[in-house]
Amino acid sequence: MEKKIFEVSVIGASGYAGAELVRILLSHPNVHLAALSSVSYTGQSIADLYPSYREICEKTLVSEEEAVEKGDVVFASLPHGLSQEIALRCSEKGKLFIDLGADFRLENGETYTQWYGKDYIYPELHEKSVYGLSEIYREDIKKAKIIGNPGCYPTSVALALYPAIKNGLVKADDFIVDSKSGVTGAGKSLTQKTHFPECNEAFSPYSIGKHRHTPEIEQTLSHFAHSPVRITFVPHLLPVNRGIISTVYAEKNSGFGIEEIHGIYRKTYENERFVRVLPLGDVANLKNVKMSNFCDISLHEDIHTSKLIIVSAIDNMVKGAAGQAVQNMNIALGLDETAGINFVPPAI
């Protein structure tokens, strides 16, 4: 059988998520890198920006237009508001478009406007687009031409809660989500807060009660519950490079023991290569998923308060961004879902 090779472009390759996408695509068996684009660094080599790519990929960063033109598949990793025009062009030319930004995650244009301060320009595109939470919306993704890749926090929270909500194990109205993310999540832009001496040996929450991932998480959980779900979401900046831990607090419905809950989680994800429900007693650690596309989930019970505590761990750059984007591409193109992302996370 002949191996299919697709021409793939990355728009916004100079950012962290874009650069990680390049890394993954370079080793993908069914991909040829067609073009990389960047507004700020057009004309420079990606290897000048990221010397780790020297002698591996020294492609010159080109314009967005060129990237769209050359790719059968087009990924974009851009600040919000900039992906809609690209989606339109891709749509017109029948290309597969996968957006790592925020423009195709929210179903409701008003919610988007409220949280991001911009508008949905082409509502019909948003209606055609699919939310790319691979494990849950696989069937829709298979048929999609525009995929909104989930945010990093939303991925970690949705996978953590899906079996619990779906199976009525918890009261599905109000969750506490205490998340901690490595600093790559804040991106390549320089800020005082991510300046090494102020970030190292430091720790604190940020955007308490107003992080933009809040409506995205609530939208997904509400779908699971078939009723409105609210969350209290507090993200923290963790002084490590990669990884997210979400510690989720839920009110258990009576009648479910932790072994039964564990069994249901195992059953739910038994055919999912990238979700690992840990043995009872183990605790998810971002260390064990680093540099991989895995989402590790551990389950815990606080008996005296009858809370169910779900801990999920992902690599924010892989399962939380570039890895899941490639997983979605694999699904949409009918490739082996694990192609190019079957990384073994390092032991140390």
Added chain:
Amino acid sequence: MEKKIFEVSVIGASGYAGAELVRILLSHPNVHLAALSSVSYTGQSIADLYPSYREICEKTLVSEEEAVEKGDVVFASLPHGLSQEIALRCSEKGKLFIDLGADFRLENGETYTQWYGKDYIYPELHEKSVYGLSEIYREDIKKAKIIGNPGCYPTSVALALYPAIKNGLVKADDFIVDSKSGVTGAGKSLTQKTHFPECNEAFSPYSIGKHRHTPEIEQTLSHFAHSPVRITFVPHLLPVNRGIISTVYAEKNSGFGIEEIHGIYRKTYENERFVRVLPLGDVANLKNVKMSNFCDISLHEDIHTSKLIIVSAIDNMVKGAAGQAVQNMNIALGLDETAGINFVPPAI
């Protein structure tokens, strides 16, 4: 006026909390270090264990007996179960005894037995002992001869919730406490989990729903509330040396706005040198309290879920252990409460 100088001993000086106590006491204007003891390192110099003390304090580690004998004030920083005999001897000789371990924190002997697997041998000592949460129990501490110094997590949580519970700002029955502690909190003993390559660039919760500080926190909060309080407590190991952040989630009672709550917090702590209620909009960061005896508290509201989120930051080794112990000594001896612990936390 003549300056009073007290002879002070530290039992368990070879552990991290003990060593930090030595550092603080060395610069205390009213203290002369009488003796340092250690079971494991008797006969060695403290500077051999901790070369940062070379040419500053090279005292030989002696026996517990000698330490008790030589001190007017005796601190102990020992594994649980070992402080009661020392307390007895100090009590018989009229010395001030301050325990940094867990033996004099819980009022109820049965709770102690349940969580620590040992018994209260001298119930009368426990009745005389005072729980050394300096800001709250100052009047009792003034008269105390046996002080149980609070645990690090309990200090951060109790100060965070005291004004809210005391003033009925929140529903005081059930709190979610998501805490993150630097690795010194795990002590000097070598473990796989605190081995650098397995701890660095890692993050995860531990002891979920069963950490020994849980009953201590519940005891204190129940006192504040005059009714039983339960918490769901999840500590996390943070890859930094020092500091604790506790993110506390509470159900706001209706009718209290965040400005009013902030005002009440400010009022409550207005005369407390070591508690800083941050301006609304600021977020507590462990970076800003490192190497100091401060507890920083920031207040946040999640409007759409009407949760009050309280973030508190302490240095686990100072306000969470040695610093508060010295603060308690100062109170009990009638010294200036800030003597020797008025550290300015470094800007970077």
Added chain:
Amino acid sequence: MEKKIFEVSVIGASGYAGAELVRILLSHPNVHLAALSSVSYTGQSIADLYPSYREICEKTLVSEEEAVEKGDVVFASLPHGLSQEIALRCSEKGKLFIDLGADFRLENGETYTQWYGKDYIYPELHEKSVYGLSEIYREDIKKAKIIGNPGCYPTSVALALYPAIKNGLVKADDFIVDSKSGVTGAGKSLTQKTHFPECNEAFSPYSIGKHRHTPEIEQTLSHFAHSPVRITFVPHLLPVNRGIISTVYAEKNSGFGIEEIHGIYRKTYENERFVRVLPLGDVANLKNVKMSNFCDISLHEDIHTSKLIIVSAIDNMVKGAAGQAVQNMNIALGLDETAGINFVPPAI
């Protein structure tokens, strides 16, 4: 053409280098993992030791004997002194044996005894063995059945100096080598020095003038020079997980400009996939080789002292251990030299 698959065993799979070898071999296209062994953890699953491997490789750790028997290729990653018997057995059965330990690195048995305190038991095995510095001794490795994989520091230093010595660019008698290694280099064993709170935010040299890699480096450089070379070697413990930077100071021979030297380095390594001679002006950084088999080399001149400064960067766990071991296996088995180790180092 049919793909060749080899049965491969790892002895000492529970250590860090062994575990990293497992990670690499799991994705190697020509390898089937035959057996993993460990003395300390026999009977346990490798995934219990390293939960990052859960659901990927849960092989039970078996005895050394079983590992030897089942493998066509046998890797050992053991404390010194334990590999010779294994080499003998492999040799008798015609298996390829690759030793990641120190037993087959030194040519001279007396030097081995002097530095390691043990003896060469089977001198004939040592005569047949080949020093596995892949780029330099490729032709010998092709024919070898026993390969002594170089130490991490020696790899970084030998590749840094090979072109300079070979081409007479520097005075080849006396070099200063100031190396810095991440903490995985110290292995899995717990020590006070690698306890997180004592290692984090710390930095210092160790084993000054007496590190066991000294004779190994001198042996290799002397071969390059065809005359005795001495080095002053000072390793430092760097508070990062992975990576080695060696800063090498050499006395330039007159008549060579830095451009010419750079040209010679480029020429020397032009066909080497895993050695990257950086453009003049760039500086090697361990960040850019992390998780890869690359050795990055940058060249610098101090004009006013006419010193040539060569900086080399490797990932101590990959090119400095498991990666180079697999590279050697590939060479010895006649496979594509880059098979299974063609990792793209992450940009961030």
Added chain:
Amino acid sequence: MEKKIFEVSVIGASGYAGAELVRILLSHPNVHLAALSSVSYTGQSIADLYPSYREICEKTLVSEEEAVEKGDVVFASLPHGLSQEIALRCSEKGKLFIDLGADFRLENGETYTQWYGKDYIYPELHEKSVYGLSEIYREDIKKAKIIGNPGCYPTSVALALYPAIKNGLVKADDFIVDSKSGVTGAGKSLTQKTHFPECNEAFSPYSIGKHRHTPEIEQTLSHFAHSPVRITFVPHLLPVNRGIISTVYAEKNSGFGIEEIHGIYRKTYENERFVRVLPLGDVANLKNVKMSNFCDISLHEDIHTSKLIIVSAIDNMVKGAAGQAVQNMNIALGLDETAGINFVPPAI
């Protein structure tokens, strides 16, 4: 006896060295903070910039003019070229001026111009100024009104080599200096290189053979030697907040054993509170001097190459900047030299 209190101003208080100076001065028994100035942040509170100072020092940042006017002692911590005018004004008004920048370190105006690209405007001021390496130039500092505080690297190197050069223990013409500095040394300005995700888990040298501290170090060593000394100086960026390790390689003069050398070092510094010559066998570690004004020095011999290796450790922000500046102030004002800087470095 009445305690003397001096009015002290800090110009450039918003930078890292300035902020550290503020921290130290706040606890100094003989200092009242007269004014803090900043060009970029005039009108803001220092506590807005550095929230660790909240409720301790919330002084508003004023103009340079006001700072000069209000202080009896004026410190400046500014980019090079900006201190000369301030020195002039202080000089005219008889104030003590201590410059933490580079404008008063080099004796030779041409060297300054060559390395810093600016000129010495008032040569007579430079002639009156004293190089503030406290331990070595104490007698000159006592009489000085303008003090050029040494750079961080130069402090660590000069103290490391002074006894060796002074006593002819080493060939004093050519030294290799391999230094590693924590990231606060790079200052508060945002750069890609000091952005957390690119700095953390990274390591590399920089400014090889062209760092501006080179001529300063050579000037000082040449004074010690009474003849020209050259160094090959390679600084490295170390992913920790604070601290410098300099590993210095010297050619031992024959006839000196390491014990004798150690004895001479001990003797040289026996009355120096802030220089600790470690016992033979110990190794200087930046961990042990962090947050203190100590310089730790350890001595090592590589017998087979007859090299003397000297390792020195300082906190770049304290002994390498603000601490030594205060030490110089104490000397110049006739105060106890250790006043306000007698910090005990933390054990952990």
